[in-house]
Amino acid sequence: MASDGLTPASDQGVTGQQPKPTDPARRIDAIDALRGIALFGVLAINLVMGFRVSIFEQFLSAKSAASPVDRVVETILILGIDMKAFALFSMLFGAGLAIQFERLSASPRRARLLIRRLAVLLAIGLLHLCLIWYGDILTEYALAGLIVLPFLWGPRWLLACGALSFLALYLLMQAYPPAGLFPATATIASAVAEENRVYATGGFADALALRLRELPLILPLHVYIFPRTIGLFLLGAYVWRTGLLRTPRQGLMFSIAAVGIVLGATLTILSHVRGLLFSDASGTILLALGYAAAIIGIANLKSGKMLLGWAAPLGRMAFTSYLAQSLIFGWIFYGYGLGLFGRLGAASALAIGIAVYVGQVLFSAWWLRRYRYGPVEWLWRTLMYGVRQPMLHSPIEAVR
Numbered sequence: 001m002a003s004d005g006l007t008p009a010s011d012q013g014v015t016g017q018q019p020k021p022t023d024p025a026r027r028i029d030a031i032d033a034l035r036g037i038a039l040f041g042v043l044a045i046n047l048v049m050g051f052r053v054s055i056f057e058q059f060l061s062a063k064s065a066a067s068p069v070d071r072v073v074e075t076i077l078i079l080g081i082d083m084k085a086f087a088l089f090s091m092l093f094g095a096g097l098a099i100q101f102e103r104l105s106a107s108p109r110r111a112r113l114l115i116r117r118l119a120v121l122l123a124i125g126l127l128h129l130c131l132i133w134y135g136d137i138l139t140e141y142a143l144a145g146l147i148v149l150p151f152l153w154g155p156r157w158l159l160a161c162g163a164l165s166f167l168a169l170y171l172l173m174q175a176y177p178p179a180g181l182f183p184a185t186a187t188i189a190s191a192v193a194e195e196n197r198v199y200a201t202g203g204f205a206d207a208l209a210l211r212l213r214e215l216p217l218i219l220p221l222h223v224y225i226f227p228r229t230i231g232l233f234l235l236g237a238y239v240w241r242t243g244l245l246r247t248p249r250q251g252l253m254f255s256i257a258a259v260g261i262v263l264g265a266t267l268t269i270l271s272h273v274r275g276l277l278f279s280d281a282s283g284t285i286l287l288a289l290g291y292a293a294a295i296i297g298i299a300n301l302k303s304g305k306m307l308l309g310w311a312a313p314l315g316r317m318a319f320t321s322y323l324a325q326s327l328i329f330g331w332i333f334y335g336y337g338l339g340l341f342g343r344l345g346a347a348s349a350l351a352i353g354i355a356v357y358v359g360q361v362l363f364s365a366w367w368l369r370r371y372r373y374g375p376v377e378w379l380w381r382t383l384m385y386g387v388r389q390p391m392l393h394s395p396i397e398a399v400r
Helices: 030-050 066-103 109-130 137-153 156-174 185-201 204-213 215-242 248-276 276-301 304-306 311-316 317-331 346-367 377-384 395-399
Strands: none
Touching: 030 066, 030 276, 030 304, 030 311, 030 317, 030 346, 066 109, 066 215, 066 276, 066 346, 109 137, 109 204, 109 317, 109 377, 137 156, 137 185, 137 215, 156 215, 156 276, 185 204, 185 215, 204 215, 215 276, 248 276, 276 304, 276 311, 311 317, 311 346, 317 346, 317 377
16 A cells, blocks of 8 residues: 655665665655545545445445535546546555665665565555454555565566556456355345444444455455556556656656546446446556656646645655544544444535545644654554654754
């Protein structure tokens, strides 16, 4: 979820010197800004489609009655954001993994450190999945990262071929869905009914027990999307290796943005008019590429820092913010908190989400003026390197 938007490090010195995280002042702000903006899309979809109501409700043809405003909000989220935000995060994670790989090039412990980094992510993801929310994406990211990691030792063309192969497999699965992968409609309807009862009124122990029982229902969703996640990781790593993110060319970025957004939006709209899963999946990937190119292009304009700089601190604390969102929304919607599960429309829920997001933007800026990393980012780095990382800014950083 939160991969490093760092410049390639030259601060490791000779082989064998203790590797360490890059100085926060040397990060690429455009990548952090992109991650911070993408986090809003993830928040909006998780909130409206996963915390407000059962995550399985979207797979039932019979939907609950919604006001015109709620229907408009849901349509905008489905067409414009939905899986596009997750696709953006997947590409960013792949780029971050490639950056870490590059940074550790002088260290004989590179493979061990990167595996440990993903193992820590897997452990945090499993805790999040089981204890907080079953819509967790960190577990899938950690497993996909372990598959992608060996590709990083290969040439750039191998990353490109791997990305194309896994994305082609994903698109093929849209055209020919695997038989028997998803549970029957009656099973899904039963799960939705039980969630409406337990999540709205039950205590934490009740929610935990139901969450664990429903893990077999969640697994097919991850299996279905897993090839795309791997493909986009590889695509992100490939883009980093091309140098486009180090020295973006404005004309190229805005050309990619125009093609990706126009073509992606066309395919997405056609898919929802005609019900073509293949078109929707293709449109999602193209839109994500278009969004990424547009934001990177804008962030690198002279006025880009003023326009998008507010999102960079949040992007640097995306891991902390993602987990905090789950805690906040769990308390708002589940019975051990305010118990609003199934009681709010999409528009009302999104308004709450916007308020939380703005609060996180402000908090991230405040926190990073005082500390080098977000709390979870600090823990992740400390466990990865096996050495307690400094949290406070050095005197030189404090002057900057």
